Amino acid sequence: MNRSESIQQLTATPQWDILIIGGGATGLGCAVDAASRGYKTLLLEKHDFAKGSSSRATKLVHGGVRYLAQGNIRLVKEALMERGRLLKNAPHVCHTLAFVVPFYQWWQKWYYGFGLWLYELLSGKLSLGPTKFLSKKGALRNLPDLEGEKLSGGILYFDGQFDDSRLAINLAQTATEQGATVINYAVVTGFIKEVNTITGVIAKDELSNEQFRIKTKAVINATGVFADEILQLAGGHNKQTITPSQGINLVVDKHFFKGSAGLMVPKTDDGRVLFAIPWHDKVLLGTTDTLLKILLPNLCR
Ligand SMILES: Cc1cc2nc3c(=O)[nH]c(=O)nc-3n(C[C@H](O)[C@H](O)[C@H](O)COP(=O)(O)OP(=O)(O)OC[C@H]3O[C@@H](n4cnc5c(N)ncnc54)[C@H](O)[C@@H]3O)c2cc1C
Missing domain, CATH: 3.50.50.60 (FAD/NAD(P)-binding domain)
Known part of the structure; x- marks a missing residue:
C-alpha cells in the first residue's frame, strides 16, 4: 500500500x-x-x-451471545458461523478465549448453563470447545478477583476475540x-x-x-x-433512518481484574450484558448502550 x-x-x-x-x-x-x-x-x-x-469494539467475534438473551437465534447462528470463518481465515488477529459466567444462586446455574450449552450447540462443527460447569474453586482459579463469599460456581464457555x-x-x-x-x-x-x-x-x-x-x-x-x-x-432523503447508540468500553490495568479468562455477566442491574476481557496487559470493561437523541446536522424526522 x-x-x-x-x-x-x-x-x-x-x-x-x-x-x-x-x-x-x-x-x-x-x-x-x-x-x-x-x-x-x-x-x-x-x-x-x-x-x-x-477500532472501538469490545473485540469479540461477534459477541453473538448477547443476542441469545433476546431469543434471536438466527442472528446468533449467523454470528457463530462468521466467528468460525474469521478464526480460520485470520488466525493471526483472532483467537479463542475462555469466558466464565459466575453464579450465586442455583437457578442461575441451570438457566445460564442451558443458554451457553445452546450457544455452543448452535456453532455446530465450528465449536471452539465444550461449555462446562465449574466448581467455586474452579471459577476462582480462572478469575481470582470474583466476589467469592457467596459464589456457588461458574459456567465456562468459549468465544472469539479479535484485534479489530x-x-x-x-x-x-x-x-x-x-x-x-x-x-x-x-x-x-x-x-x-x-x-x-x-x-x-x-x-x-x-x-x-x-x-x-x-x-x-x-x-x-x-x-x-x-x-x-x-x-x-446525495439528495437521497432528508429523514433520519439511523438511530445512533453510544457504547463505552473502559480499559483498566490488568491488576484491577486478574485472570486468564474473560468474565461475562449476563444481566446487570440495568439489563445489559457486561464483559471484563483480558486485552494485552489491560482489561477491557464494557459495554454501555445508550440511545442518542441527537439529530444529525440538517436532518429532520
Ligand atoms: C462500544 C462498541 C462495542 C462494539 N463491540 C463489538 C464487538 O465486540 N464485536 C463486533 O463484532 N462488533 C462490535 N461493535 C460493532 C462494530 O464496531 C461495528 O458494527 C462496525 O465497526 C461497523 O463498521 P462500519 O464500517 O459499518 O462503520 P465505521 O467503522 O464507523 O466506518 C465508517 C467510516 O466511514 C467514514 N466516513 C464517514 N463519512 C465519510 C465521508 N464523507 N467520506 C469518507 N469517509 C467517510 C468514517 O470516517 C468511518 O471510518 C461494537 C460497537 C461499539 C460502538
Whole structure:
C-alpha cells in the first residue's frame, strides 16, 4: 500500500466500477469482495482506516451471545458461523478465549448453563470447545478477583476475540492485493449527477487539500453511523433512518481484574450484558448502550 501511488491511480482512472465511501469493517470488506470479483474498485476514507466504530469494539467475534438473551437465534447462528470463518481465515488477529459466567444462586446455574450449552450447540462443527460447569474453586482459579463469599460456581464457555483495527488494516492490504485502490484521509464532499443519476463523487485529499471529480458506475455508502449524512449529501432523503447508540468500553490495568479468562455477566442491574476481557496487559470493561437523541446536522424526522 502506497498512498502516493494510490492517488496517481485515482487520477489516471477515467471511471471506476465501484466506489466505496468509508474505510471501516464494512467498507473494507466490500472492497475485498468487489476487487476479488474483478471490479475496478476505489475506497475513500475520511480519516485513517478503522477510525470510526471499527477500532472501538469490545473485540469479540461477534459477541453473538448477547443476542441469545433476546431469543434471536438466527442472528446468533449467523454470528457463530462468521466467528468460525474469521478464526480460520485470520488466525493471526483472532483467537479463542475462555469466558466464565459466575453464579450465586442455583437457578442461575441451570438457566445460564442451558443458554451457553445452546450457544455452543448452535456453532455446530465450528465449536471452539465444550461449555462446562465449574466448581467455586474452579471459577476462582480462572478469575481470582470474583466476589467469592457467596459464589456457588461458574459456567465456562468459549468465544472469539479479535484485534479489530489490525483486521481492518489487513482487509485494506488484501483489497489492495486484489487490485483495489484504497485511500485514507480522502473525504467525499459531494456527488456528481447526470439526469438524476449519480455518476461520480467529489472528494478532497485532506493532506494536500487537492479536490477530485471521480467518475463511477456505482457507489456504496459504508459510512456506518454517518450513512444518513451521505444520503442527504446525495439528495437521497432528508429523514433520519439511523438511530445512533453510544457504547463505552473502559480499559483498566490488568491488576484491577486478574485472570486468564474473560468474565461475562449476563444481566446487570440495568439489563445489559457486561464483559471484563483480558486485552494485552489491560482489561477491557464494557459495554454501555445508550440511545442518542441527537439529530444529525440538517436532518429532520
Ligand atoms: C462500544 C462498541 C462495542 C462494539 N463491540 C463489538 C464487538 O465486540 N464485536 C463486533 O463484532 N462488533 C462490535 N461493535 C460493532 C462494530 O464496531 C461495528 O458494527 C462496525 O465497526 C461497523 O463498521 P462500519 O464500517 O459499518 O462503520 P465505521 O467503522 O464507523 O466506518 C465508517 C467510516 O466511514 C467514514 N466516513 C464517514 N463519512 C465519510 C465521508 N464523507 N467520506 C469518507 N469517509 C467517510 C468514517 O470516517 C468511518 O471510518 C461494537 C460497537 C461499539 C460502538
